[in-house]
Amino acid sequence: MSDIAKVQNAVMPASLLKRFGPWLFLAIGLMVLPLIFSSNLSVYTMNLMGIFIIFALSYNMLLGQSGMLSFGHAVYFGLGGFMSVHFMNYIEAEIFVVPIVIVPVFGGLIGLVFAVIVGSFSTRRSGTVFAMISLGIAELIAASSLIFVAFFGGEEGVSGDRTMGPEVLGMDFAQDIEVYSLIAFWAFVTIALMYLFSRTPMGRMANAVRDNPERIEFIGYSQRKVRFISFCASGFFAGIAGGLFAINFEIVTEENLNALTSGVVLLMAYIGGVGFFVGPIVGAVVFTLLQTLLSNYTEIWQMYVGVIFVLTVMYAPQGLTGLVAMHIPAFKMKRLGTLAAPYVRAGVPTLLLLSGIVGFLETIHHVRSAAVGETTMSLLTIEFDTHSATPWIIIAILVVVGGYLTKTQMPQLKEAWEGANAPMGSDEGGAS
């Protein structure tokens, strides 16, 4: 008896830790981050990250969880943003005074309303039909945003002032760091809600629909209704993200609901990995970093993002999270160490190759776009003359040597990988 009790006592905290640990970690992380990264740029970046994390997770409720490829998810984000910025103006005009913290909920509600309207016919089918309808709706809304000027504000958009509401906990949200706390609060709440949603009967059936839409009809569920509910939930959370965007930037324009933004969210979810709940979070963080940091160093950052996307689709369809998750079996078998040397052997030449390619792209870009006569450029603090032969020769050497070595090193990496993932031999015990 006492043994059993002891075991239970030992197990209980462990399972509690397993269940609540990640959430505690997230909460503490959100609180500690601004203390570590306190510069204006980092707070700005983290705010954007928070918004995109919610947006990308809401998108993945469709793509990763329910198997619906949408090309128009920005519609719900943008409409949520517009609604929220109008609410900020109502608050300023004292028509309808609520604390600014509540405003994203209204953004969410307008996202929900439009998701109900659009979803009522677009979720009839999945696959190509759904994708095409989502694209059509996106174009329709983006076009009408320039027509219905009263709501969308035409080309200059609608702007508001987030500081006009009643103070919350002594904050009037004039500072970015105060907005950070608001975004962090909503990010925590929505991440938790979206995760919990995936653990409900509805969330499970959404996964089933993704796997095999036909079969769920023979276990009592209408595939259309499952898709519809997922779609509505997704629209709601996208609207909240849009509301936070409105608060953060105090302006919302047509750009926030057009196809470009819809493409960005697809990119984020996919790069992060749509097969994992945390995938879009990773994707949003990486994308925002690329967007805000990389754009400081290079004008062609979007091209790199595009290349990363293509490479992900081609070589790592499970996304960055999938790349990490791939290593779990080897880690569990305590063989991760055996991969280190092969990774270095393949990684160094790959880095050479990549730096060669990046150097080539940057130099070409500089030659094509710099002012006439300006031939010196600096790349990673190295200054050189783009019209002399030396940099080109170095680039060529990097590409050729790096490429050749990468190619020759790949087989040993593959071998090491297979070795690390081979089932445990009988001598090592355990036939699992």
Place this chain on the structure above:
Amino acid sequence: MSSAIKLDDLRKSFGPTEIIRGVNLDIKKGERHAIIGPNGAGKSTLFHLISGRYNLSGGHVSLNGEEISNLPPYEIYRKGLSRSFQVTNIFPILSVFENVRCSLMWSEEYKYSFWHLVDRERKLNDRTAEVLEEIGLTSRQHVPAGVLTYAEQRALEIGLAAAGGADVILLDEPTAGMSHSETDQAIELIRQITVGKTLVMVEHDMGVVFDLADRISVLVYGEIIATDTPENIRNNKAVQEAYLGAEAEHA
């Protein structure tokens, strides 16, 4: 008197070709009924018509006396008819456990709930474990269903059909492609899960058919040419000519 499934002049055409040409069939409650017939006779099509996968071109289907013609599959399921598929039709990425749990969700009345957490629902999870035990997949419950062996997938397929507690179960070639020992296991499983229920099965393996069925219907080119006990079917001249002859040619 009380029929589980009643087909009344059932017809189905694809374009100008009529595949099912006026099928009348009355399957009693609690009966184990097998439908046999040569390839291309329309056996699977008949199942698709009964279970709502295809719309009827003519005629009526009733389940426990209630008209179910042209209802969507999920409505028919909710009225108590469940089925398996000839080609394995499971949820490949979900774990085996999740597969079974999903198939229990409607009968445990969760509907489209997003206010229950599945991991907290003890009764649902206990039921899932029971079904897994029944179909012999307890040790495989955590792997994705897509990586199961063929025989295991067939067992899961039957499990999905039977789990929800429907009282009429349609099995479309449950033992197709199985070895002898696997077939024996499958028969045992089918016997177990259909106790007190109505079973309709399409099957090619005559051993299985004569072992399990109370009555047999022979479907040839979209028409039922005989419905009788296994003994009488074996001795039926028309069946021997039309079906066994065709089978001999086929072989």
